Amino acid sequence: MLTSVQTPGSPEAARAALQAGAVPLGGGTSLMARLNDRAGGDLRLVSLRRAGLSGIDVQGDTVAIGAATTLADIEDDARLSYLSGCVRSIASPPVRSLATVAGNLFVPQPYGDLAAALLALDAELDVLGADGARREPLERVVTDGLRAGDLVTRVRFAAPAEDTFRFHKASRRRLNSGSIVTVAARITIEDGLVADIRLALGGLARRVMRAAGAERVLLGAPLNAEVVARAAEADVIEPFDDAYASAWYRARVYPVHLRRALLGA
Amino acid sequence: MARVTPIDTAYFKGERAGDFAVIGSAVPRSDARGHVTGRTVFFEDMTLPEMTHVKIHRSTRHHALIDRVDVSGALEVPGVLRVITHEDVPNNWYTVLRLIGVGPDDEPVLAEDRVLYRGEPIVAVVAETEEAAREGAARVAVGYTDLPAVLDVEEALADGAPIIKQAGTNHFVYEGHHCRRIRFGDVERGFAEADRIIEGRYSSSPIEHAPTEPTGCIVVPQGDGRLRIHTNTQAAFFTLDNTALILGVPPTSLRVVGGTVGGGFGGKVDVIVEPLACLAAMLTGRPAKYVFSRAEEMQVSSPRAAERISIKDGVMDDGRIVARKITLYVDAGAYSRHSPYGTTKAAAHMPGPYTIPNVHVDAYCVYTNRTPSSAMRGFGVTIGDFALESHMDHVARELNMDPLRLRLKNAYRDGDMKAHRKIASGTALVEVIQSAADLVGHDLPPEYRAMSSTERSEG
Amino acid sequence: MPSTIVTIELNGTDRELIARPSTTLLSALRETFGLMGAKRGCAQGGCGSCTVLLDGRPVVSCLIPVVTVDGSAVETIEGLADGERLDDVQQAFVDHFATQCGFCTPGMIMSATALLNRKPDPTRQDVTEAICGNVCRCTGYEPIITAVLAAAERRRGDPAVPTPTVPTPTVPTPTVPARPAPTEAEV
């Protein structure tokens, strides 16, 4: 049963509450949905809504987004227009008004499309832990998780150069639908060859994953259908069955969607 | 401008007599103002002092004997007022079909010594708050001995299948028969005469009604000792009568108030929530609310049945279908609910809106250890139409024939004898096909244009 | 369980309530303030029937512990009409037969209102995006999309757009007071 909901006014107070055993509540769009119909032991929540963790800071090409910033805020920020397609593919407006950036990093697949985008952007997290503040690559956090009591306070990344960010999500419905395959990529082409590539996938494993094998195939190669087809075979994916699609289907259409993400058709 | 579908008055001109003042007018909905202001009162839109809440502990097994039920954990939860087991239910049988003379009663209100599907209710917990009721329900402990489960209709009917029903068969018995039968003409002779035989097999998954408003009710004890049941049932007296039978009380002791429903689609006909909510109110002397959670609505409330339908047609090269044999399995799930009725309706619908001289239908209502299915929009017909009309397309392709002409050639007309031996009247299949062809510019030759439901001129 | 006093500005008026940790904004609206327009369709954030505006944004009120929104402004379906005069969105839903069972309607209208407040001249795609979290099982959405677009025109006061009309029976004014339109029975 829910025994308390704290609304600390600072990151430090929030971290203290977490370290005392409370569970962080971002937008609540995943956690509250489960709590509303679930029995279980006593539970204390610490809401991050008032903890001073919201806000978008853009300095040159350095972007810092507060952990409790909502997806709606990102959607509305013209400076982050490259993320608009990603964010608008997530849930619906009344959910995006609540859902937070940090929350999206930890929702189970096939959700967490923003996490895939941020992984492709090589984001880092500011984490407030028992030992104070530290930086963690998002890639490590989505793989290994955080320590109990750690509080993500900020997401940082370098804004992608113009036209270098790709986001493609296949889902059963056009809007408001979990991912079948999500492809997020930061890609630079120079002289007809891939000069920089960072590729993240959603829907194809229990966590968002970096497609390091595909990156290796693509780097230095011409961006064409034949190369992309090889790239699609370069990673071990472990897709799953869920209400949206089977593992077979996800694996079957991943090459198609990788190609559409990178080549546009 | 409101969207109003045009009426093509060229069809059935002579029959459309009548000069009306109000009928035929797109008058505004009388309830629209309430809907847009939030004033429309749905059953849950009331707060009552001292309201209690009912939540259910459900089976985690597909098929099992119940060895032990321990409710002590539930009773320790602060706020839990009562638990209700099968022993507390005066007549522990759902009786939904008794009123229309279809039996036997086969479903306990709360499970007794066994469970036949995952999600079957075992214990109801009544508490001061929803949270406490939910917590209490979670803390009921049930010991099971698993039994072999049958999850497929054809496996259920196969030799050697575990018999899951106390009545001794995994299918409903229709007056001594394994299935609802239609026998018309001589289907085997029809097949023998046919130029070709075209077969198909079609199936569906269960489908949830998914009304936006969950199924539920609030029961309020009245000063005179009666119970007032605020419910979103689709059938007020059906709910009242069945609830009275289960509670063993005179029907005059209950009053059902409803009539405003946030989507039904057949999902609110089963009389599931009212009896237990009434019991909770009777046992506590306080108002009681029992509303399905969305997860219960999705997985425990009865869906549209999964069906499996085989069609074998004897077809002439000119497109006439001279024989049609259909085997249809309705997956009733663990209990009858309305499925024996729906299966008869499915049989009556065959062989579709076509006049076929030789028809043979076996429609089975089959029990499996799946969620009991029941009525849904198009009950008994929707999946059948999918099979029939997919098969018509299949036949047209096999014959390399225009699918609309195939249908027009076989369409039933006034005066035709249907397979269930009723003379067709008021038919209009020919005309809707002609009209649809017009909508998409699908060319029909003059002899197909000239066809009419009211006369069979083409011999 | 500790209770907390929470203040929200509800349809323009400051209101206080005593909230338990588990009290959601939806349950506060319905059970404390008796505002029954926001519906509980799933309590999972998936149906949108409980949509209200929180500081101007559409939100699924079932997922919000009300203690976390102390001091915020909340607008509900009950706050739209001016007395008995429906607002443009409400009137458009009536005129365009955009309601059937009515359960999704308040949430749908609040999502539409949030859109029109921010974007007075929406495209059809804007409308579908705005209401994609509001499940309607009855209408097939087309009349709702039509109504929202019509409401936008109405709000802009576009003179080129005639007031929607539906054919009604010709009923001359009676010489005695007519009965009100048919209504559902009081519960």
Added chain:
Amino acid sequence: MALRHGRGYAAVNYPTGMNLGGDPSQALVHATTMGGFVVTLSSVDLGQGLRTVVAQCAAETLGIPLENVIVDTADTDTGPHCMGTFASRGTHRVGNAVIVAAREARDVMLQVAADELEVDAEDLETDGTGFVRLKGSSEKKIHISEVALAAHFRQGRTISGRGIFLKEPSTPVPETGEMDPDSCQAHACTVAEVAVDDETGVVEVLRLYNAYEIGRALNPALATQQVEGGAWMGLSHALFESTEPYYPHSREHGPVDFTEYLMPGPADIPAQTSVFLERPAGNGPFGAKGIGEMTANAPIPAIANAVYDAVGVRLTSMPFTPEKVLRGLDELRAGRAG
């Protein structure tokens, strides 16, 4: 990638009312002191607009303005029995019962008016505006409010009526299935146009064309709501819906919320073009047939057939998920390659 287009057809009929009959509905009608007419029912409005339609039936039969009709439902203490709202029976059964009750009430109303006007009741007519008048006369008339007042306070009569509609129950012959299952049949033909993505198996329904024969559209706007919403549900059943996505192989992964239980959203709907045909049913209220359930049925096979037309995959199991389409395409390609 290629988007491949196809067109599919389906035609259906649908029975009105409970299978085999035996499903009565009743109505009571009475006048209030000032000439309101209360229709008392226990019938349930599921959102299809039953209250509005029965008010129209009552107003038409009584010959009074719609505004004078009040529909009071559903309370089992006050409303007479109704079997329920299902089986496309509401408008047909309840409408019929209301007409019967309203006719009886109208007869009393005319008799009271006749006594007030000192004429024969047979010589009276209603004009739909609230007056009862002598046929052929513009002078000799009385408003229903005065009729009602007279009935209550001078003549001591109740302007009221009782109505019931019952299709007698039919019992099937076990050996042959001979039976009388229906009251009347409505009809529909759907043409679906789809685009199939041949690399992913995703089916998009672009357009639905529907011709519906519905007996009589008592309220064309409400009938439009039924057919459009119903066709949407058919599309939803066809492409999305299942509580057991992996049946018969597995019962796992059953959706438990609206996120997982998929239905087409507002961005996934086709353009619908529809037309009504009216062949009034002899036993229907003003000829109306039940249409609520039929409208979901034809789109399902029409879509399946359109997919076949587009890519040659015969979909035999609902719903038609992208996976099923793609597996079919893969089999076809393997067949061609082999």
